[in-house]
Amino acid sequence: MQHAPTRSRSVDGEGGIRQTRTDRPFLHVLADTSDKLSGVCSILEEKFTIAGERLDADSRLSQTPAAIVIRAELRDVDNIAAIKKRASKLAKARKRIFLLEHASHVCISQAYALGATLVLPGTVSRTRLLAALADPADGPSASSGDTSQPDNAVETAATAIASMFTAVTLGQPLDVDGTKEAGRQIAERITQHGLTEWLMTVRRHHEGTYQHCLLVTGVAIDFGLSLGVGRTDLERLYSAAMFHDIGKAQIPLAILDKPGRLDAAERALIETHPAAGYEFLKGHDGISPEILDAVRHHHEYLDGSGYPDALCAESIGDIVRILTISDIFAALIEHRHYKPTMPRAEAYNILCGMSGKLEKALVHSFKQVALTR
Incomplete structure (x- = not known):
């Protein structure tokens, strides 16, 4: 398999992901294509420190993010399998937001089965995504x-x-x-x-x-x-x-x-x-x-x-x-x-x-x- 790209604010010499800013929340973005990954990261990187990976890449995320955003076609069994492989890491994030352009009852159900805490169906909306990530519950007490x-x-x-x-x-x-x-x-x-x-x-x-x-x-x-x-x-x-x-x-x-x-x-x-x-x-x-x-x-x-x-x-x-x-x-x-x-x-x-x-x-x-x- 061709090595898929990893996108982040900063990458170390061995390709690992690390956070470069401590004053902004750290998010992880997963997508099934480079274009989708780039699109989501471009929305988020203005307000967050981002680590992005394609689903067909080996997961290199070591730091627990405040939230994970996933944009993928859930009618594709390979994408589902790739998300399941990351299940233990996904579970550590308090928010797991799935962006589903193909919004059917079955796909939404699949997203929740994979651990989604929020599903945003339809065309990706910058306003809706940022609002979902800017929830007041993200304050210091949210970890209790x-x-x-x-x-x-x-x-x-x-x-x-x-x-x-x-x-x-x-x-x-x-x-x-x-x-x-x-x-x-x-x-x-x-x-x-x-x-x-x-x-x-x-x-x-x-x-x-x-x-x-x-x-x-x-x-x-x-x-x-x-x-x-x-x-x-x-x-x-x-x-x-x-x-x-x-x-x-x-x-x-x-x-x-x-x-x-x-x-x-x-x-x-x-x-x-x-x-x-x-x-x-x-x-x-x-x-x-x-x-x-x-x-x-x-x-x-x-x-x-x-x-x-x-x-x-x-x-x-x-x-x-x-x-x-x-x-x-x-x-x-x-x-x-x-x-x-x-x-x-x-x-x-x-x-x-x-x-x-x-x-x-x-x-x-x-x-x-x-x-x-």
Whole structure:
């Protein structure tokens, strides 16, 4: 194999990588082509000390970086194998950002399976990449064990969600127990650290469907805790939240993450996801009727104007009612790179304005979750 180039701010006489500036964070960049490597390094070297390697080079990184940025085609098994060879070194970096130009459910799932803490799909954006690396959590306290725990819960949950989507896409069995365990870990984190910290942590992750599922699960758990639901009902609630959008695995990411308004055909396709999720899940052991009901009906409204079955109040169960409020609120406060994040108070006011569609008493009970927890 031809020796692939290594790129850094400074290279010693034997080709090893060393850091030349101590006043800037040290980053490691991996890419599958020289052009990709050069492109990422040119974005980052203004603010960071960079060590760059092609994936087909022997790894020479000895210093643990603050973050690793990987830009590679994950449909290529050689690239996947090269990243796996570096797994022990990757695990030492607190941030592992994957830049995926081919953004499919399977590729995003693969990135999380390889240890990604953040996936940025689509064309490489200088603004988004620098914002991801300039997270406030990078301060001196970020290295403490307690501070890093919420990220671990997010990584576990994001991997579970990605695995779910891949199972649907490839027609494989779903890891029901693994998904429920991820929900349990979210419940534990929110019980210990609160909803606000969870929301802030999740917003460092994939923008769009994956982030949305994490937000909904966190909001639903905190809502359930605030209502004093029992352990069994809380498990049903966080399981329903984790599974609720699994039907979106059959919808292209270009539609799910579209910046502008959906046209009629796109909207009709989006509205197939509750029934599609229900159909996929109903053949799996460990999925209770209550969870299936919530997956199918989380877009139903009390006045019968929802979908897919146009249910009315008496046909909509308690878990569905809680999940619907959590789902709408989470959608409103999502972080999208193309628009400002809506303040939680404004999102709550929108819920209050949905008279006749949502249970008024539950919306009132949700106020503390929305504004202060």
